[in-house]
Amino acid sequence: MAKKAAKKDAPKKARTRAPPEDLAPLQVHIYDTSGTSVGTVDLPRVFGGDVRLDLIRRAVVAFQANRRQPYGAKFRAGMRHSVRWPGKGKGAARTPRIRGTMIGAQAPNTVGGRQAFPPTTQRIWAKKVNEKERRLARNAALAAIHDGHLVSARGHRFSGKVTVPIVVQDTLEEIESTSEAVEFFEALGVQEDLRRAKDGTHIRAGRGKMRGRRYRVPKGPLVVVRNAAQVRQGFGNLPGVDVATPSGLNAEILAPGGNPGRLTIFSASALEALRGW
Numbered sequence: 001m002a003k004k005a006a007k008k009d010a011p012k013k014a015r016t017r018a019p020p021e022d023l024a025p026l027q028v029h030i031y032d033t034s035g036t037s038v039g040t041v042d043l044p045r046v047f048g049g050d051v052r053l054d055l056i057r058r059a060v061v062a063f064q065a066n067r068r069q070p071y072g073a074k075f076r077a078g079m080r081h082s083v084r085w086p087g088k089g090k091g092a093a094r095t096p097r098i099r100g101t102m103i104g105a106q107a108p109n110t111v112g113g114r115q116a117f118p119p120t121t122q123r124i125w126a127k128k129v130n131e132k133e134r135r136l137a138r139n140a141a142l143a144a145i146h147d148g149h150l151v152s153a154r155g156h157r158f159s160g161k162v163t164v165p166i167v168v169q170d171t172l173e174e175i176e177s178t179s180e181a182v183e184f185f186e187a188l189g190v191q192e193d194l195r196r197a198k199d200g201t202h203i204r205a206g207r208g209k210m211r212g213r214r215y216r217v218p219k220g221p222l223v224v225v226r227n228a229a230q231v232r233q234g235f236g237n238l239p240g241v242d243v244a245t246p247s248g249l250n251a252e253i254l255a256p257g258g259n260p261g262r263l264t265i266f267s268a269s270a271l272e273a274l275r276g277w
Contacts, residue, residue: 026146028163030268033171035187041167041268043146046277051147052140057258059137059251062127072121078114081105134251139277141254141262150261155218157196158263159189165264166190172267173225181234181241185221193220193263197240219256222264224249226273246273 023029026048029037083096083106095104104110129137144150145165151158158164166188175181185191197220203209204216220240225231232243244253254262 023163028146028165028167030167030169031162031188032169033175033184033187035184035189038169041271043165044271044274044277046139046142046274047146047165049139049143051144051150051260052136053258053260055133055137056141056144056251056255056260059129059134060255060258062129062134063250063252065125065127068125070121070123070125071119073115073118077118078112079106081112137251138249138254141251141260142249142274142277144260145254145262145264147261151263152261154259154261154263155196156221156261156263157190157192162189165266167266167268167271170268172223172265173227173231173269175231176234178234178237181231181238185238188265190221190263190265194238194240196220197238201239219262222253222262224264224270225267226269246270 023040024042026043026045027040028043030039030041032038081096082099084099085094085096086092088094092102093104095110096106097103098105105113107113108116148164151164158166168188172184175184182191182194185194197218200218201215204214208214217239219242220238223231223235223241223243224246225243226245228243228245228248235241235243242253254260254264256262
């Protein structure tokens with residue numbers, strides 16, 4: 001009993017958990033290429049805007065529609081048959097039939113017949129979006145990448161210790177080889193997102209596999225730097241990774257498919273280029 005009383009009276013050991021760091025709403029950590037936090041940086045005001053999903057999807061649909069190539073059905077497609085019509089009063093449908101048989105052909109309701117309303121090259125697929133709407137959509141997509149919940153909901157996998165968007169010192173723009181890029185992602189805790197993009201690569205279903213787009217690759221991290229030509233070879237070889245400059249940012253590259261919250265990595269100088277937005 002005396003031992004139990006002594007244990008109760010003994011002071012409890014303090015827990016060694018570090019106190020949580022208080023960051024301002026528009027403040028994130030800045031890291032070096034080894035994944036170590038070297039300080040904090042204030043994000044540009046554009047990251048504090050509203051996430052307008054309607055504007056983002058409107059702009060992304062316009063980007064996709066403006067890339068469509070006009071196409072149409074081949075001349076006399078589905079009409080290259082020798083058919084006849086038996087006429088009225090014969091007790092048979094008025095469907096054209098191949099001569100000497102009762103096999104229907106050429107009509108839209110028959111096998112191998114023409115389309116009722118085939119696509120034409122005169123159709124206009126392009127969509128117009130006002131410049132102000134396009135700019136607001138880009139700013140809304142930038143605001144979404146600062147929301148960790150949206151980034152996780154989009155499917156990206158990253159360490160819970162990093163703050164989004166991930167800001168790295170300008171030594172990021174000196175990475176030229178793929179092996180250095182892989183080591184950099186592992187140091188940041190983003191290697192799981194690379195693995196997700198690699199494992200999710202699959203052969204496309206349908207005719208598209210015959211037309212130069214055989215594989216579908218999930219979207220991985222976006223790397224934004226001032227000099228994209230220098231790092232594109234190292235990062236561009238990784239599946240799902242895209243490289244862009246601040247001037248090349250738009251709603252589609254920041255929110256592929258119209259789904260906001262892409263995992264984005266900025267170099268310090270590329271982030272400074274957004275101060276005036």
